[in-house]
Amino acid sequence: MAGAGLLFLVLGLGLIAWITGRARAAAFVKADRTNLNSLPSYHGWYMALFAVVPPLLFLAVWGAIVPALQTDMVLSAPAAQALPMDGFARASILSEARAIASGAQDTAFQPMAEQFVPLYRAAIAHYNWIAVAATVLLLFAGGTYAFTRLKPDFRARTKVERVVMGALLTASLIAIVTTIGIVASLIFETVRFFQMVNPIEFLFGATWNPQSTVTPGGDNGFGAIPLFWGTVFIGAIIAMIVAIPLGLMSAVYLTQYARPAVRKWMKPILEILAGVPTVVYGYFAALTIAPALRDFAAAVGIPGASSESALAAGVVMGVMIIPFVSSMADDSIAAVPNSMRDGSLAMGSTKSETIKKVLIPAALPGVVGGVLLAVSRAIGETMIVVMAAGLTANMTANPFASVTTVTVQIVQLLTGDQEFDSPKTLAAFALGLVLFIVTLLLNLVALRVVKRYREAYE
Amino acid sequence: MTDDNRRNEQLARIARNNMGEAAADVPSEPIGLADPKISARGVNVFYGAKQAIKDVSIDVGMDNVVAFIGPSGCGKSTFLRTLNRMNDTIPIARVEGDIRLDGEDIYSPKMDVVQLRARVGMVFQKPNPFPKSIYDNVAYGPRIHGLASGKAELDEIVERSLQRAGLWNEVSDRLSDSGTALSGGQQQRLCIARAIAVDPEVILMDEPCSALDPIATAKIEELIHALRGQYAIVIVTHNMQQAARVSQRTAFFHLGTLVEYGKTSEIFTNPREEKTKDYITGRYG
DSSP: OTTHHHHHHHHHHHHHHHHHHHHHHHHHHHHHOOOOSSOHHHHHHHHHHHHHHHHHHHHHHHHHHHHHHHHHHHHTSGGGGGSOSOHHHHHHHHHHHHHHHTTSOSSOSSHHHHTTHHHHHHHHHHHHHHHHHHHHHHHHHHHHHHHHHOOTTOOHHHHHHHHHHHHHHHHHHHHHHHHHHHHHHHHHHHHHHHHHSOHHHHHHOOOBOOOSSOOTTSOOSBOOHHHHHHHIIIIIIIHHHHHHHHHHHHHHIIIIISOHHHHHHHHHHHHHHHHSOHHHHHHHIIIIIHHHHHHHHHHHTOTTOOSSOHHHHHHHHHHHHHHHHHHHHHHHHHHSOHHHHHHHHHTTOOHHHHIIIIIHHHHHHHHHHHHHHHHHHHHHOOHHHHHHTOSSOOOOOOTTSOOOOHHHHHHHHHSSSOOTTSHHHHHHHHHHHHHHHHHHHHHHHHHHHHHHHHHHHO | OHHHHHHHHHHHHHHHHHHGGGGGGSOSOSSOOSSOSEEEEEEEEEETTEEEEEEEEEEEOTTSEEEEEOSTTSSHHHHHHHTTTGGGGSTTEEEEEEEEETTEETTSTTSOHHHHHHHEEEEOSSOOOOSSBHHHHHHHHHHHHTOOSSHHHHHHHHHHHHHHTTOHHHHTTOTTSBGGGSOHHHHHHHHHHHHHHTOOSEEEEESTTTTSOHHHHHHHHHHHHHHBTTBEEEEEOSOHHHHHHHOSEEEEEETTEEEEEEEHHHHHHSOSSHHHHHHHTTSOO
């Protein structure tokens, strides 16, 4: 009867409430030809909402508190005196008894659990009856109240719309609340981390070799500068050296030179590039690009060439970012008024002079915004660097050497058996917080730049 | 009818006043000129399958301002844009016929469209200064065409162009401000300065005052008077008072054809065609 059955009961009765409300409203019309303020179905919805929402809210709260009530009831029985005093042993016996009583488990591993099963059965049945009774009572109370309010001039439509608005608001709040929750957990764990490791060492230290135990005041290998450098080197330097020229040039070609027929198939293909899963790019970087670059470096005699190189990860990441840069640049070039282009052409400048001297300067803020968004995406990118960039924290400007990034180290710190409160695990949260703050700032600046630019032409 | 007469008289008076001393210079032959700057014969323009201009022939002389008038959609702007090949930027546009600048066929493969547009400048309906400084706006053309050999010479060209456009006194102390920060009328004069900075022979103006208030319009019209004689000027306008005020010759377009072309004073006082008369008396359009 609990759970699903009760839910169906509520929904079924809600349907009956809907039909009743609608029929009641229809009866008004028939009785004295009055004009209804709202359509009959709105009356039905009004009644159904009043009947269904309070029981559902009650059940949601009830589900959260009822296990504690059941356990209290079991513990108040005389047999509970025999339970061990140790909290852990006591809880495991109780939870086993509950599992058997509710049918999730067949036999008990702890002999003592058996004797609590009937007690739990009784408690569950007891509270189930209370739940069913309360639900049905609430449902009928709400339905009846709504039913008495139905009148020909009752504004059921306005009330229902208000409920719909409330539902929409809740939906949007869930995303925001989740974000706030994530940030709060990041901050909380980071604070714990900084209680063990000095923030100065973390932010400005140059050696990254995290240890499971820390000695206060000593060097514990939590200097994140090599990670920050690796992230910037791959995401903001190498990837952008690839993505900015290629993205910008493809945008110029697509907006200015391509015939409509060519643009029609080229642009979607370019956008497909943005939909390729990053793990596929990672494969490509690790299995194709990285060995090729290592062989090339070895052939021309560059020292320190590694099969996991910053260049391989950066180049592939740059290719991945091309569609972002290109589509932002495309939008901002297309947003430059045609009169600007005509003005330049009418001065006797060629197409490429017009692009170089008028269109790109006019579109520059939008392009810069696009590039900043691309950077923020690149430095948060994980899969490609995990597969192709390597694990050793290196402070090097040699693109053929192996470097590591913030995201790679977060993955490293959190995989495998780790105690959750060890400084190694908590360091992942601190790194995540730094990454979050940087990408947030980049996004804010980028959006501001793009917005200011849009205002200039409208 | 009395309204029509009063309106006619008013337009004719404006045209006569404007002609004044210059009236004697204008040849009486309506289309052919002895020494035309631009000479168009049998011009057809198509947008896809739709014909926008039908068999238009017209001469534009160096010494006077020509106004193109006509109702919206009559093709006057389209025809204007054939004169510096700006219709090339519209992929579906196609031009037939013979248009000559100083006797050279501007649609021949030998003609460099970049050179052509340097000789035939254009001012657009909506002021379109580049989002650069005032100085850079005016210097844009000279830089592209390499007209100045040094900074001093460029400064001189910029100053001279702004002076000719009547803008120098208003902007001489803020040449590094953005051109887009000027008022609408100033922006349009900046665009005229930009056009004359490359020292063109012809200036085409496509409804240059339609986005401006009356005072800014008056300034542009004064400017057109001042520039007359130095450049051949063609102006498209939907404002007949303006055509009467600024032009010596007027061409009336209707549904893609050139209905009548002649001295402005005659077009407004004594049009030969019934359609012209209907239009200038405000019966349609």
